[in-house]
Amino acid sequence: MWKTILRRVLLMIPQIIILSLFVFILAKMMPGDPFTGLINPQTSASQIAQIRQEAGLNDPWPVQYFRWVGNALHGNFGLSYQFHKPVIDLISERAVNTLYLAVFSVILTYLISIPLGIWAGRYQGSLIDNSIQFYNFVSISVPSFVWYLLAIALFGFVWHIFPTSGSVSVQASGFIGVTLSRLYHIILPGVLIALMSTAGNIQYLRSGIIDNQLEDYVRTARSKGVPERVVFNKHILRNSLLPIAAFFGNVITGLLGGSVFAETIFSYPGMGKLFIDSVQARDYSVMTALIVMYGFLTLLGNLLSDIIMSIVDPRIRID
Amino acid sequence: MSLIEIKDLNIHYPIRSGFFNRITDYVYAVDGINFDIEEGETYGLIGESGSGKSTTGKAIVGLEKVTSGQIMYNGEDVTNKHNRKQMKYNKDVQMIFQDSMSSLNPRKRIEDIIAEPIRNFEEMTDNEERTRVKELLDIVGMPSDAMYKYPHEFSGGQRQRIGVARAVATHPKLIIADEPVSALDLSVQAQVLNFMKHIQREYNISYLFISHDLGVVKHMCRNLAIMHRGRLVEVGTRDDIYNHPQHIYTKRLLAAIPKVNPSGREKDKANRRAVEKEYQEHQSKWYDKDGKVFPLQQISATHSVALPPDEVAELKSEVG
Amino acid sequence: MDTSDELLLDIQHLHTAFRVHDEFFDAVDDVSLTLHKNEILALVGESGSGKSTLATSIIGLHNPRNTRVTGDIMYNELNLVGLNEALFNRIRGNDIGMIFQDPLAALNPLMRIGEQIAESLVYHTKLNESERNARVLELLDQVGIPDPALTAHQYPHELSGGMRQRVIIAIAIACKPPIIIADEPTTALDVTIQAQILDLLEDIQKEIGSGILLITHDLGVVAETADTVAVMYSGQIVEQGSVYQVFDNPLHPYTRSLLRSMPQADQDDEELHVIQGTVPSLVDMQRTGDRFAPRIPWMPASSHEENPVLHEVEPGHLVRCTCYKTFYFPDDKQPAAAGAGSSQNASEGE
Numbered sequence: 001m002w003k004t005i006l007r008r009v010l011l012m013i014p015q016i017i018i019l020s021l022f023v024f025i026l027a028k029m030m031p032g033d034p035f036t037g038l039i040n041p042q043t044s045a046s047q048i049a050q051i052r053q054e055a056g057l058n059d060p061w062p063v064q065y066f067r068w069v070g071n072a073l074h075g076n077f078g079l080s081y082q083f084h085k086p087v088i089d090l091i092s093e094r095a096v097n098t099l100y101l102a103v104f105s106v107i108l109t110y111l112i113s114i115p116l117g118i119w120a121g122r123y124q125g126s127l128i129d130n131s132i133q134f135y136n137f138v139s140i141s142v143p144s145f146v147w148y149l150l151a152i153a154l155f156g157f158v159w160h161i162f163p164t165s166g167s168v169s170v171q172a173s174g175f176i177g178v179t180l181s182r183l184y185h186i187i188l189p190g191v192l193i194a195l196m197s198t199a200g201n202i203q204y205l206r207s208g209i210i211d212n213q214l215e216d217y218v219r220t221a222r223s224k225g226v227p228e229r230v231v232f233n234k235h236i237l238r239n240s241l242l243p244i245a246a247f248f249g250n251v252i253t254g255l256l257g258g259s260v261f262a263e264t265i266f267s268y269p270g271m272g273k274l275f276i277d278s279v280q281a282r283d284y285s286v287m288t289a290l291i292v293m294y295g296f297l298t299l300l301g302n303l304l305s306d307i308i309m310s311i312v313d314p315r316i317r318i319d
Numbered sequence: 320m321s322l323i324e325i326k327d328l329n330i331h332y333p334i335r336s337g338f339f340n341r342i343t344d345y346v347y348a349v350d351g352i353n354f355d356i357e358e359g360e361t362y363g364l365i366g367e368s369g370s371g372k373s374t375t376g377k378a379i380v381g382l383e384k385v386t387s388g389q390i391m392y393n394g395e396d397v398t399n400k401h402n403r404k405q406m407k408y409n410k411d412v413q414m415i416f417q418d419s420m421s422s423l424n425p426r427k428r429i430e431d432i433i434a435e436p437i438r439n440f441e442e443m444t445d446n447e448e449r450t451r452v453k454e455l456l457d458i459v460g461m462p463s464d465a466m467y468k469y470p471h472e473f474s475g476g477q478r479q480r481i482g483v484a485r486a487v488a489t490h491p492k493l494i495i496a497d498e499p500v501s502a503l504d505l506s507v508q509a510q511v512l513n514f515m516k517h518i519q520r521e522y523n524i525s526y527l528f529i530s531h532d533l534g535v536v537k538h539m540c541r542n543l544a545i546m547h548r549g550r551l552v553e554v555g556t557r558d559d560i561y562n563h564p565q566h567i568y569t570k571r572l573l574a575a576i577p578k579v580n581p582s583g584r585e586k587d588k589a590n591r592r593a594v595e596k597e598y599q600e601h602q603s604k605w606y607d608k609d610g611k612v613f614p615l616q617q618i619s620a621t622h623s624v625a626l627p628p629d630e631v632a633e634l635k636s637e638v639g
Numbered sequence: 640m641d642t643s644d645e646l647l648l649d650i651q652h653l654h655t656a657f658r659v660h661d662e663f664f665d666a667v668d669d670v671s672l673t674l675h676k677n678e679i680l681a682l683v684g685e686s687g688s689g690k691s692t693l694a695t696s697i698i699g700l701h702n703p704r705n706t707r708v709t710g711d712i713m714y715n716e717l718n719l720v721g722l723n724e725a726l727f728n729r730i731r732g733n734d735i736g737m738i739f740q741d742p743l744a745a746l747n748p749l750m751r752i753g754e755q756i757a758e759s760l761v762y763h764t765k766l767n768e769s770e771r772n773a774r775v776l777e778l779l780d781q782v783g784i785p786d787p788a789l790t791a792h793q794y795p796h797e798l799s800g801g802m803r804q805r806v807i808i809a810i811a812i813a814c815k816p817p818i819i820i821a822d823e824p825t826t827a828l829d830v831t832i833q834a835q836i837l838d839l840l841e842d843i844q845k846e847i848g849s850g851i852l853l854i855t856h857d858l859g860v861v862a863e864t865a866d867t868v869a870v871m872y873s874g875q876i877v878e879q880g881s882v883y884q885v886f887d888n889p890l891h892p893y894t895r896s897l898l899r900s901m902p903q904a905d906q907d908d909e910e911l912h913v914i915q916g917t918v919p920s921l922v923d924m925q926r927t928g929d930r931f932a933p934r935i936p937w938m939p940a941s942s943h944e945e946n947p948v949l950h951e952v953e954p955g956h957l958v959r960c961t962c963y964k965t966f967y968f969p970d971d972k973q974p975a976a977a978g979a980g981s982s983q984n985a986s987e988g989e
Contacts, residue, residue, distance in 0.1 A: 577859030
């Protein structure tokens with residue numbers, strides 16, 4: 001198994017290279033350059049040319065690409081033109097924020113979706129199942145930002161229960177104070193993200209339970225005289241959790257990805273917001289770094305998912 | 320010249336392993352087999368699961384990539400896809416599958432299912448096509464309003480007959496029937512087998528009848544081959560195989576069929592256990608040192624068996 | 640059959656009905672059967688005959704929401720019909736072992752073989768874990784698995800079909816149940832494996848003395864293994880008797896038709912016998928008169944009883960309806976006299 005994992009990791013190298021090339025070329029093709037927004041009527045043409053020359057923007061693009069890759073390999077993704085600090089610092093700062101929010105919302109997603117999925121599957125066709133299905137329907141069909149905006153309006157502006165932006169209050173001090181303040185900022189976006197992302201888990205679990213109830217091995221278990229409660233937990237539920245486990249690797253790596261909609265609407269300084277901001281500001285050093293990172297995380301998530309599947313399902317072997 | 324000739328057919332699947340995922344070994348699914356099917360005959364191919372019989376059938380219709388060897392149809396090589404396409408080979412060679420439920424598209428109406436091969440190979444107006452579908456349903460004894468229904472509305476036997484209708488839609492010369500009746504109840508099985516024979520007489524179709532059921536093959540086929548571990552262990556006429564089996568594997572298969580005669584069952588059981596004992600204890604006599612089946616040796620005009628050369632000499636002297 | 644053996648199961652007037660569109664239809668209609676110690680009772684019939692439904696009723700695994708079971712299934716003074724779940728769970732696995740058709744589907748893909756066998760020991764014995772493990776190895780050995788310790792740690796997909804069926808049998812016999820129900824135990828297997836599994840079942844029966852209810856559509860399997868036979872059609876038993884009575888002297892038109900439709904005959908070009916019409920579905924099933932009558936339309940209505948009952952033609956040999964007395968196949972030269980037609984059947988073809 002270790003050999004396979006190593007091989008898969010090595011195979012990720014060419015994939016990342018192709019992605020980085022692609023991203024680099026796309027960034028170069030975007031109209032304007034990072035300085036476009038900094039130029040004001042007073043800036044002379046020679047000054048612009050000089051800045052561009054200094055930034056290396058006049059070199060042939062392969063030269064620029066290899067310089068960029070070389071720097072990236074040293075952990076240097078350049079400077080954010082928008083925030084005037086190293087991209088790597090910027091990303092790590094934002095990643096921490098996103099991580100808090102994502103861990104909170106992912107845990108909450110499982111806490112909500114697993115019991116609901118079990119109820120819906122177990123009592124298929126009942127009132128409780130129908131209500132859960134309705135919730136699923138709503139959470140899938142109504143765009144999430146509608147609920148985000150509604151939540152901000154109600155809990156933030158009307159009732160003043162939760163903050164409407166930021167990740168930590170400036171007045172907060174001390175470890176406990178900061179942590180509590182962080183938690184306070186996370187609750188509203190976290191709960192809403194969780195509520196909006198349960199549908200997949202619920203549906204997988206529900207249909208898994210409905211299908212597995214009819215499986216022959218469940219009948220075998222019953223014919224052994226195994227009590228119904230144990231039949232459910234040991235045979236039906238365990239097998240129904242497989243599809244959820246299949247995505248778990250991507251969920252873990254996705255913790256760093258951030259949510260574009262939620263972070264933007266809640267003005268939460270995480271990765272998703274950083275990505276949108278850098279696209280809008282043509283801050284392409286940030287943007288390319290983020291895209292390459294997302295690509296890497298996706299590949300890593302797939303690998304992790306495969307490893308997790310091979311652990312929980314003996315039929316799947318990765319060697 | 321036979322309708323179809325299988326010459327040294329090999330289908331090997333690579334096994335990959337190691338860090339670089341290199342091919343380290345092969346699964347010899349089909350490992351050098353030869354047989355011919357004559358026009359209008361039903362040729363039986365018998366084997367247990369994993370013997371390679373279905374793979375052989377699929378290779379003949381072109382659903383399986385051939386590693387080496389040749390499939391000759393009317394004297395022409397149809398092993399590669401290009402030739403098959405050019406000759407409209409698949410108009411002439413069709414297939415019937417075991418599982419009629421999963422081999423018929425559940426979202427298509429019977430009309431479209433049966434008409435599909437016609438649309439692929441013939442140009443017909445809608446009216447001509449509809450008339451043809453009605454004819455085909457009539458051939459397999461189904462009412463013409465069946466064409467407007469969906470597969471799930473039929474019983475297993477009816478679906479299998481629809482499968483037969485689809486297979487004969489293009490007036491094929493050869494039909495590969497892979498376990499066509501294994502999933503059916505006894506009375507329905509009889510019905511489908513009768514239909515197959517009836518259609519054969521009417522249209523001079525050849526069948527490759529692939530089955531694990533020696534009773535059914537005995538009823539259907541004059542010539543047959545027994546397949547085991549990717550090779551043929553015994554080839555002959557019905558009389559050769561059922562009344563004068565030579566290879567231990569053939570004997571084992573025959574002994575294992577439950578007979579509908581309770582009075583003789585103790586004797587049958589004793590015989591079965593004796594054959595099984597022989598099989599277990601004398602592996603080396605019947606299989607080479609790698610556990611592979613020996614090459615076939617002819618012991619009479621019609622009968623060949625996979626035995627080591629010295630055994631064959633002995634047999635020949637016995638037969639005279 | 641040795642009737643002196645202890646009576647294990649006494650099924651009387653069993654009806655099992657399924658709900659279809661809020662109406663209940665009998666899939667098993669007034670079936671009475673007995674199973675004794677050391678007996679192999681074969682239940683034969685085509686799909687839709689109700690044979691598997693009968694088995695599921697005995698072990699009480701029908702969904703009570705859409706099934707209605709009435710009648711009596713007496714096991715040691717205990718009526719299994721309507722038995723509460725907690726009590727039934729003490730019977731299942733312990734007193735009745737069940738063997739299923741598809742051994743791959745019948746095993747949980749995520750559990751080790753040993754764990755699946757041990758599961759029934761957990762609920763029916765006082766053995767501790769190490770004793771259970773020892774028992775699992777013993778059972779695997781008993782069902783002829785070459786390396787029990789290895790197999791106990793494997794998962795179902797790592798075994799061959801024949802080995803999996805042996806595991807299923809090990810599960811069924813884990814608590815040495817007096818009753819074993821085997822539902823098409825060899826249908827999914829190759830013939831040579833089938834022979835081994837049937838031998839194994841017989842060996843096990845000799846060892847623990849169980850009564851086996853063998854459900855199958857394969858007449859050959861019945862003839863080779865059963866002591867007694869019940870032939871089912873449309874939810875009813877149409878013929879019943881010892882294996883010799885039923886195979887050497889089949890009387891009911893259905894039994895005779897089935898035997899005739901087997902591709903056994905040596906003659907090449909002869910058509911196989913086809914039973915006219917189709918097996919009616921649960922909803923369309925005729926509920927009055929002789930249910931097989933539509934399949935033998937050439938027989939005059941007068942040959943059938945109005946309410947066909949089982950007639951005892953000789954001790955232990957029961958046949959439903961009187962039509963068997965005058966029954967003949969239309970392609971026979973002349974109508975056969977009662978019972979005489981049987982001699983032309985495939986039973987003596989070999």
